[in-house]
Amino acid sequence: xxxxxxxxxxxxxxxxxGRLDHDNCDEFRAGIQPHLExxxxxxxxxxxxLSGLEYVSSAGLRxxxxxxxxxxxxxxxxxxxxxxxxxxxxxxxxxxxxxFEIHPSVREALASISAPAAAAFDRG
Amino acid sequence: MRVRFxxxxxxxxxxxxxxxxxxxxxxxVVQAHGKPLDTLEKACAFVERELDFSLSHxxxxxxxxxxLLPPGEAPDQYVVCDMGSGARPFxxxxxxxxxxxxxxxxxxxxxxxxxxxMGFPFFGPAYAAGNRILIYGCHExxxxxxxxxxxxxxxxxxxxxxxxxxxxxPLAPGKTHQIAGLRVTPARQFHSGDSYGFRFESGGKxxxxxxxxxxxxxxxxxxxxxxxxxxxxDLVVFDAMFSLAEAISVKADWGHSSNVVxxxxxxxxxxxxxxLFHHEPANDDRAIERIxxxxxxxxxxxxxxxxxxxxxxYDGLEIDL
Numbered sequence: 001x002x003x004x005x006x007x008x009x010x011x012x013x014x015x016x017x018g019r020l021d022h023d024n025c026d027e028f029r030a031g032i033q034p035h036l037e038x039x040x041x042x043x044x045x046x047x048x049x050l051s052g053l054e055y056v057s058s059a060g061l062r063x064x065x066x067x068x069x070x071x072x073x074x075x076x077x078x079x080x081x082x083x084x085x086x087x088x089x090x091x092x093x094x095x096x097x098x099x100f101e102i103h104p105s106v107r108e109a110l111a112s113i114s115a116p117a118a119a120a121f122d123r124g
Numbered sequence: 125m126r127v128r129f130x131x132x133x134x135x136x137x138x139x140x141x142x143x144x145x146x147x148x149x150x151x152x153v154v155q156a157h158g159k160p161l162d163t164l165e166k167a168c169a170f171v172e173r174e175l176d177f178s179l180s181h182x183x184x185x186x187x188x189x190x191x192l193l194p195p196g197e198a199p200d201q202y203v204v205c206d207m208g209s210g211a212r213p214f215x216x217x218x219x220x221x222x223x224x225x226x227x228x229x230x231x232x233x234x235x236x237x238x239x240x241x242m243g244f245p246f247f248g249p250a251y252a253a254g255n256r257i258l259i260y261g262c263h264e265x266x267x268x269x270x271x272x273x274x275x276x277x278x279x280x281x282x283x284x285x286x287x288x289x290x291x292x293x294p295l296a297p298g299k300t301h302q303i304a305g306l307r308v309t310p311a312r313q314f315h316s317g318d319s320y321g322f323r324f325e326s327g328g329k330x331x332x333x334x335x336x337x338x339x340x341x342x343x344x345x346x347x348x349x350x351x352x353x354x355x356x357x358d359l360v361v362f363d364a365m366f367s368l369a370e371a372i373s374v375k376a377d378w379g380h381s382s383n384v385v386x387x388x389x390x391x392x393x394x395x396x397x398x399x400l401f402h403h404e405p406a407n408d409d410r411a412i413e414r415i416x417x418x419x420x421x422x423x424x425x426x427x428x429x430x431x432x433x434x435x436x437x438y439d440g441l442e443i444d445l
Contacts, residue, residue, distance in 0.1 A: 055426070058341055058368055058372075058382075058385050058388055059341050062341075062342070062372050065372055086425055090422065093419075093421065094368035095367035095369035096368065096369050098369055099369050099373060
């Protein structure tokens with residue numbers, strides 16, 4: 001699974017791409033862990049940009065929940081953005097849409113967490 | 125092999141209230157407005173064909189009790205999983221069918237939590253001399269649990285006064301046993317105090333009964349073990365009590381699974397049919413119907429070459445394998 005990240009002011013945007021299931025959960029968790037430790041500290045926010053996520057299984061959803069818990073333990077917050085229709089449907093069927101704050105776009109997710117981050121995003 | 129559901133609800137029995145019934149009748153009256161339903165036959169056809177399941181039926185009802193009818197079943201012989209409150213109507217069925225003849229009843233127990241044994245004190249065949257009841261399970265405390273719930277102050281009829289011949293038969297998990305013409309393999313499951321699923325095989329048909337089991341899919345080796353247990357089953361009766369979000373967060377380690385994990389495991393195992401079972405008592409018929417609809421949609425979204433049929437079990441449902 002490909003994992004990229006970008007910082008906007010005080011907020012980190014992490015973008016996984018491909019499929020997330022029981023075969024690559026460990027890889028995803030290992031990839032996201034350093035970001036959680038640094039980006040999630042001091043009350044900073046993390047946006048998971050899911051625009052490149054094609055499919056997520058129950059094991060992948062568990063990874064998202066563990067990541068959110070880890071960030072919360074460090075005083076941070078994880079919100080989700082830009083879910084593809086199939087992934088959005090899986091979130092709804094599993095009721096994970098009730099566990100996460102979900103925004104239609106990365107811009108809106110950033111704005112919900114941090115005005116400076118949204119401004120930085122607008123500046124490109 | 126035929127599978128007949130006598131009790132499908134999880135944790136405790138439920139029933140419709142007068143308000144549920146009134147609201148449902150009112151909706152039916154509105155939907156029937158203007159239709160020429162001037163005979164009982166026309167009205168029945170309308171109910172069967174035009175109303176949603178959650179208006180025309182109810183999922184019920186009783187806690188876990190599922191009967192198996194192997195092909196070419198031996199006369200006077202019955203096979204059933206769990207003794208939830210569905211055991212009361214099942215027992216009445218046995219007595220009526222036997223019409224005074226003695227019967228042998230094979231009972232496979234997933235575990236002894238209350239909702240799975242509560243029907244036994246009301247199981248008519250236990251009170252009739254000439255019946256033989258064999259209760260199979262993998263827990264050491266199996267007999268103790270059945271005897272204890274009949275003791276005062278919980279129940280007025282002690283176990284020792286039951287007229288049927290009742291035997292408790294320990295089964296070894298992971299080992300295949302030949303019982304009542306069936307090949308039966310128990311498998312240990314994650315649940316408070318452990319529970320056991322059963323894989324039954326007869327005439328080339330396979331049924332997996334897996335209730336009160338939290339399948340976490342966290343550990344790949346454990347997932348492979350469960351998938352092997354489900355492998356190419358014709359029917360998997362699956363504990364889908366919680367949503368995945370509940371099962372993973374606030375209700376983690378409560379020992380129950382979700383519809384999402386049921387679909388995933390059955391797809392991995394190439395099972396043919398999944399029956400959602402052990403319904404959450406707080407879910408009304410519309411909620412269960414929604415869960416069924418969403419489960420079918422998930423199966424559709426994630427389907428490869430293999431198609432899995434998904435149903436929601438209800439009291440009175442019969443499935444032929």
